[in-house]
Amino acid sequence: MASLPDRAQVVIVGGGIVGCSIAYHLTLRGWKDVVLLERKQLTSGTTWHAAGLVGQLRATHNLTRLAQYTTELYATLEKETGQATGFRQIGSLALAASEGRFEELKRGASMARCFGLEANVLTAEQAKELWPLMNTEGLLGAVHLPRDGQTNPIDTTQALAKGARSRGARIYENVKVSEILVTGGRATGVRTPKGDIHAEYVVNCAGMWAHELGARAGAAIPLHAAEHFYVVTDAIPGLPRHLPVLRDADACTYIKEDAGKLLVGWFEPKAKPWGMDGIPESFAFDTLPDDLDHIEPLLAAAIHRVPALSGAGIQLFFNGPESFTPDNRYLLGETPEVRRLFVAAGFNSIGIQSAGGAGKVLADWIIDGHPPMDLSDVDIRRLMPFQRNRRYLKDRTVEVLGLLYAMHWPFRQPESARGARKSVLHDRLAARGACFGETAGWERANWFAPQGVSPAYEYSYGRQNWFAHSAEEHKAVRERAGLFDQSSFGKFVVEGADAEAVLNRICANDVAVPTGRVVYTEWLNERGGIEADLTVTRESETRFLVVTAAATSTRDLAWLQKNIPSDARATAFDATSGYAVLGLMGPRSREILSRLTDADISNEAFPFATSRIIDLAYARVRASRITYVGELGWELYIPTEFAQGVFDAIMEAGEPAGLSLAGYHAMNSLRMEKGYRHWGHDITDEDTPLEAGLGFAVAWDKKVPFIGREALLRQRHRGLQRRLVQVALRDEGPLLYHNEPIWRDGELVGRTTSGMFGHTVGRSLGTGYIARQNGPVDADFVRSGRYEIEVAGTRVAADVQLRSFYDPGNLRVKA
Numbered sequence: 088m089a090s091l092p093d094r095a096q097v098v099i100v101g102g103g104i105v106g107c108s109i110a111y112h113l114t115l116r117g118w119k120d121v122v123l124l125e126r127k128q129l130t131s132g133t134t135w136h137a138a139g140l141v142g143q144l145r146a147t148h149n150l151t152r153l154a155q156y157t158t159e160l161y162a163t164l165e166k167e168t169g170q171a172t173g174f175r176q177i178g179s180l181a182l183a184a185s186e187g188r189f190e191e192l193k194r195g196a197s198m199a200r201c202f203g204l205e206a207n208v209l210t211a212e213q214a215k216e217l218w219p220l221m222n223t224e225g226l227l228g229a230v231h232l233p234r235d236g237q238t239n240p241i242d243t244t245q246a247l248a249k250g251a252r253s254r255g256a257r258i259y260e261n262v263k264v265s266e267i268l269v270t271g272g273r274a275t276g277v278r279t280p281k282g283d284i285h286a287e288y289v290v291n292c293a294g295m296w297a298h299e300l301g302a303r304a305g306a307a308i309p310l311h312a313a314e315h316f317y318v319v320t321d322a323i324p325g326l327p328r329h330l331p332v333l334r335d336a337d338a339c340t341y342i343k344e345d346a347g348k349l350l351v352g353w354f355e356p357k358a359k360p361w362g363m364d365g366i367p368e369s370f371a372f373d374t375l376p377d378d379l380d381h382i383e384p385l386l387a388a389a390i391h392r393v394p395a396l397s398g399a400g401i402q403l404f405f406n407g408p409e410s411f412t413p414d415n416r417y418l419l420g421e422t423p424e425v426r427r428l429f430v431a432a433g434f435n436s437i438g439i440q441s442a443g444g445a446g447k448v449l450a451d452w453i454i455d456g457h458p459p460m461d462l463s464d465v466d467i468r469r470l471m472p473f474q475r476n477r478r479y480l481k482d483r484t485v486e487v488l489g490l491l492y493a494m495h496w497p498f499r500q501p502e503s504a505r506g507a508r509k510s511v512l513h514d515r516l517a518a519r520g521a522c523f524g525e526t527a528g529w530e531r532a533n534w535f536a537p538q539g540v541s542p543a544y545e546y547s548y549g550r551q552n553w554f555a556h557s558a559e560e561h562k563a564v565r566e567r568a569g570l571f572d573q574s575s576f577g578k579f580v581v582e583g584a585d586a587e588a589v590l591n592r593i594c595a596n597d598v599a600v601p602t603g604r605v606v607y608t609e610w611l612n613e614r615g616g617i618e619a620d621l622t623v624t625r626e627s628e629t630r631f632l633v634v635t636a637a638a639t640s641t642r643d644l645a646w647l648q649k650n651i652p653s654d655a656r657a658t659a660f661d662a663t664s665g666y667a668v669l670g671l672m673g674p675r676s677r678e679i680l681s682r683l684t685d686a687d688i689s690n691e692a693f694p695f696a697t698s699r700i701i702d703l704a705y706a707r708v709r710a711s712r713i714t715y716v717g718e719l720g721w722e723l724y725i726p727t728e729f730a731q732g733v734f735d736a737i738m739e740a741g742e743p744a745g746l747s748l749a750g751y752h753a754m755n756s757l758r759m760e761k762g763y764r765h766w767g768h769d770i771t772d773e774d775t776p777l778e779a780g781l782g783f784a785v786a787w788d789k790k791v792p793f794i795g796r797e798a799l800l801r802q803r804h805r806g807l808q809r810r811l812v813q814v815a816l817r818d819e820g821p822l823l824y825h826n827e828p829i830w831r832d833g834e835l836v837g838r839t840t841s842g843m844f845g846h847t848v849g850r851s852l853g854t855g856y857i858a859r860q861n862g863p864v865d866a867d868f869v870r871s872g873r874y875e876i877e878v879a880g881t882r883v884a885a886d887v888q889l890r891s892f893y894d895p896g897n898l899r900v901k902a
């Protein structure tokens with residue numbers, strides 16, 4: 088074998104389908120100095136034994152686009168490289184054996200329409216015509232995706248490798264990377280037994296080994312392996328060829344026809360984590376012991392759907408490991424801890440169908456220095472550092488494997504590995520009936536069960552069991568006062584003589600304000616896209632408090648630190664654990680607060696968007712007059728050890744004023760009425776403040792020009808061809824979640840990005856973007872249309888406007 092080079096532009100670690108796809112796409116963009124290192128042979132990890140299903144419909148818009156791209160790529164790869172791939176576009180059929188499942192599939196088919204993916208809703212009888220061996224008992228219907236496919240994972244990987252090699256990539260087998268080299272917080276190469284390779288970029292595509300390899304370099308790659316089972320039957324006489332892939336998610340089963348046999352695999356609700364004692368050094372093309380007891384009930388369900396299976400002999404019981412992540416979405420992008428160390432791993436059983444798209448966007452990300460589209464669903468920066476904890480991962484993995492086929496109910500919460508992060512008020516909230524949900528590992532009260540009601544979810548696509556209770560919390564906030572535990576906020580302190588200048592370059596709004604002012608701002612990238620949405624409070628001449636959502640705190644801290652120049656006299660640190668936060672919101676919040684403090688909290692002395700440290704009960708707390716619910720109110724930042732005392736005092740003082748505890752579902756309903764945006768849904772790095780209607784928070788002419796200003800100026804000049812709008816259904820029945828198509832005068836113009844019922848306006852609300860090909864989306868365009876929102880295949884009349892449906896003039900907030 089040729090000796091290794093001592094330097095390369097990019098070193099990719101891992102020769103599974105994902106590593107090879109990245110090499111393929113880097114070279115496709117013209118980067119030739121690409122080295123891929125594989126510890127054994129290409130595909131010898133997980134790739135070789137995949138079932139090879141290539142589906143296209145994913146939970147979100149951009150992930151579906153990536154899966155669509157994969158299909159297009161695999162369809163042409165053989166022609167391009169001369170290497171057969173075995174790709175066949177035979178379609179897929181997703182079955183519904185329950186009302187909930189059928190609604191989920193129909194909503195998915197509606198979403199597919201938003202991006203030109205053919206998805207047909209069928210009756211059970213029509214489905215049987217496509218799959219004659221199927222027993223339709225208990226079936227309500229199906230969705231057919233004619234352009235889904237299946238492929239041979241080994242051959243497809245070899246084709247990607249061949250394509251990469253033909254354009255200059257060098258691929259070395261039997262070279263194990265022992266260490267990723269890091270200097271000054273930046274990846275600088277890899278160490279192997281055959282020598283070091285210095286590199287500008289390192290990409291960790293080491294599959295289930297990626298966690299360990301990342302950890303040694305100081306980067307958290309939260310994934311864990313689990314056993315994954317399928318069987319292959321003997322040849323079944325008379326089996327029709329080219330049957331679409333069958334997904335019977337209610338039975339946790341998928342079935343594909345292959346060369347006259349059936350391959351039957353499962354995503355069972357309780358999986359078996361694997362590799363707790365480490366992965367054997369010799370592991371290559373290995374299988375794990377079969378476990379008939381484990382698969383027997385699953386096999387029975389498959390036989391019920393396809394009775395021909397009962398007579399067929401089993402040629403192969405297969406069990407192989409695959410990596411899973413805590414939220415069942417893969418890990419992509421630059422690690423927040425180590426610059427220029429990229430990762431593409433943790434593919435949760437969809438690595439074959441994801442590899443094309445993931446390889447393309449990661450190559451773009453490396454070459455261009457930023458992701459080519461909103462990839463927040465899979466961006467590794469969505470995860471928290473603690474999530475690399477092995478015990479947490481093992482316990483969560485038991486549940487995660489099954490989630491692929493579980494019902495994706497709105498508001499569904501994980502059931503495993505709970506209780507990792509708790510606010511100091513947790514037990515007090517639990518004692519008062521809180522039903523908790525999980526965000527970024529935090530347990531957060533989503534709603535409160537009144538006495539006699541169990542604080543547990545009963546899921547559906549309709550009004551769930553907490554709907555009326557949450558409506559009461561909502562009402563309390565609008566009419567009296569509500570108390571939210573918002574301790575999960577990410578809180579960063581930026582300090583130093585240059586703190587103002589540094590932040591003013593990062594923030595689109597102006598933070599050169601007097602001490603005690605709270606500034607709502609976006610952080611933009613060079614393209615004008617919104618990287619973060621948060622508040623910055625000036626605490627002193629040289630100190631600022633940045634407050635952001637729990638879910639984005641890793642990402643936002645990484646962005647902040649990356650954008651502090653090395654020679655600036657400013658540092659940023661994470662103070663999240665130091666403060667609990669209580670949001671006291673509603674028209675009577677002033678009255679309640681005034682019972683507990685001597686500070687003057689009148690509107691004149693303590694106006695909106697200001698912040699002060701005040702005495703409160705026995706504590707000194709930072710009170711900030713700011714809101715995410717659209718009412719008079721204060722966020723109280725309380726040193727953690729004082730929070731319980733302050734909470735008790737507020738609850739007592741609030742009782743005569745009708746104070747109610749309120750949860751995150753109520754907050755979501757309140758913010759939707761007010762039209763407040765939510766990063767990750769309504770605003771992402773693809774959307775600009777102008778498109779999102781946040782131009783009021785852009786300080787165009789401040790002293791320090793902000794990142795993204797030039798791009799925004801260009802867009803302002805050009806005019807807007809897409810804009811964020813507020814949506815309210817005219818029909819009371821259906822509920823919106825997100826990704827529902829928006830029709831204007833019979834033409835598809837966009838999709839919703841958020842949805843929730845607004846209890847004060849009494850309507851189903853949505854936020855979404857509408858676009859126009861030839862001309863600007865201005866107030867006239869928005870006003871003059873007749874709108875419908877498509878919900879599970881049915882179009883529902885809606886009102887669409889630019890202003891919020893509740894208090895557009897901000898009178899309540901400034902009261």
Ligand SMILES: Cc1cc2nc3c(=O)[nH]c(=O)nc-3n(C[C@H](O)[C@H](O)[C@H](O)COP(=O)(O)OP(=O)(O)OC[C@H]3O[C@@H](n4cnc5c(N)ncnc54)[C@H](O)[C@@H]3O)c2cc1C
Nearest residue numbers: 101103105126132133134138139140264294437438439440
């Ligand atoms: C039973 C089963 C069925 C599946 N069916 C499907 C399906 O139908 N459709 C689908 O989309 N997905 C399916 N999958 C999932 C799919 O196989 C994986 O998601 C995909 O193969 C992951 O590819 P990868 O490149 O990330 O990982 P891998 O294929 O595991 O590649 C990682 C490579 O890195 C190498 N490596 C590790 N450490 C080092 C090191 N230090 N130095 C050098 N090299 C290193 C390993 O040897 C390995 O070859 C299935 C998985 C299983 C287990």
